[in-house]
Amino acid sequence: MSESTPHTGEQNEQTQEDRAAERHKEKMARHKAKVDAAIARAQEERGVVIVLTGTGKGKSSSGFGTVIRTLGHGYKAGIVQFIKGTWDCGEATILKQLDGLEHEVMGSGFTWETQDRERDQRAFDAVWPKAKAMLQNPELRTVMFDEITYMLAYKLLDWDTLKDALDNRPKDQNVILTGRGAPSALREYADTVTDMKMEKHAFKAGVKAQAGIEW
Known part of the structure; x- marks a missing residue:
C-alpha cells in the first residue's frame, strides 16, 4: 500500500x-x-473613418503607425498636420523619407501660441484645399488629419464642410482623424473611435518634454 x-x-x-x-x-x-x-x-469592403481622441498620450503616434502600416503594404498615403506644423516631429521626419507619402503642414504651429485667430484662419485656408484634394485622390489608401479636432473646436473648420469632404472621398479610402475633444457628431459619424484616457503624465509631474517621446 x-x-x-x-x-x-x-x-x-x-x-x-x-x-x-x-x-x-x-x-x-x-x-x-x-x-x-x-x-x-x-x-463589407470599404474604407473606414477612425477617430483617435481623448486626453491620453499616443493619439498621433497611433495614427502615424497606421500610416506606416499602409505604406508597408505598398499603398500610398497622405498626412496633414494641422497643429504641430512648426515642430520638428520625429515621425513625420521618418515618414517623409518613405516612398508613397504626401505630407502637408499648417504653417502657424500651435493655435494657442499664435493667439491670432485671423492668422490661424489664413493658415488653415491655405492648407485645407490640399487636405481636401487628398480626400479626392483615389491613389491614397489612407489619409491622416493630425489634430483636426482643434480646427473644429476653434471654428476654423465647420463640421458640415468636413463631413461633406469625408462623404465624397473614394470608397476604399481610410481616414484617420486625431485630437482631443472630438465632437459628438464626429464620434457618431466615425466607424471606429478610440478615446485615450490619461491616468498619469510625466509632464504634469514636472518632467521636461523630450524629443523622441513627446514629438
Missing part, C-alpha cells in the same frame, strides 16, 4: 493537468468560434 500511494498521487496530479488542459482547449475553441463568426459577418 505504501508503495502505491505515490503512484496514485501522480495519477491524480496527471488527471488534474489533463482536466486543466481540456478546459483550456474548450475555452480557446469557444473563443475561436466567436472570432470566426465575427469574421464571417464582416464582409
Whole structure:
C-alpha cells in the first residue's frame, strides 16, 4: 500500500493537468468560434473613418503607425498636420523619407501660441484645399488629419464642410482623424473611435518634454 500511494498521487496530479488542459482547449475553441463568426459577418469592403481622441498620450503616434502600416503594404498615403506644423516631429521626419507619402503642414504651429485667430484662419485656408484634394485622390489608401479636432473646436473648420469632404472621398479610402475633444457628431459619424484616457503624465509631474517621446 505504501508503495502505491505515490503512484496514485501522480495519477491524480496527471488527471488534474489533463482536466486543466481540456478546459483550456474548450475555452480557446469557444473563443475561436466567436472570432470566426465575427469574421464571417464582416464582409463589407470599404474604407473606414477612425477617430483617435481623448486626453491620453499616443493619439498621433497611433495614427502615424497606421500610416506606416499602409505604406508597408505598398499603398500610398497622405498626412496633414494641422497643429504641430512648426515642430520638428520625429515621425513625420521618418515618414517623409518613405516612398508613397504626401505630407502637408499648417504653417502657424500651435493655435494657442499664435493667439491670432485671423492668422490661424489664413493658415488653415491655405492648407485645407490640399487636405481636401487628398480626400479626392483615389491613389491614397489612407489619409491622416493630425489634430483636426482643434480646427473644429476653434471654428476654423465647420463640421458640415468636413463631413461633406469625408462623404465624397473614394470608397476604399481610410481616414484617420486625431485630437482631443472630438465632437459628438464626429464620434457618431466615425466607424471606429478610440478615446485615450490619461491616468498619469510625466509632464504634469514636472518632467521636461523630450524629443523622441513627446514629438
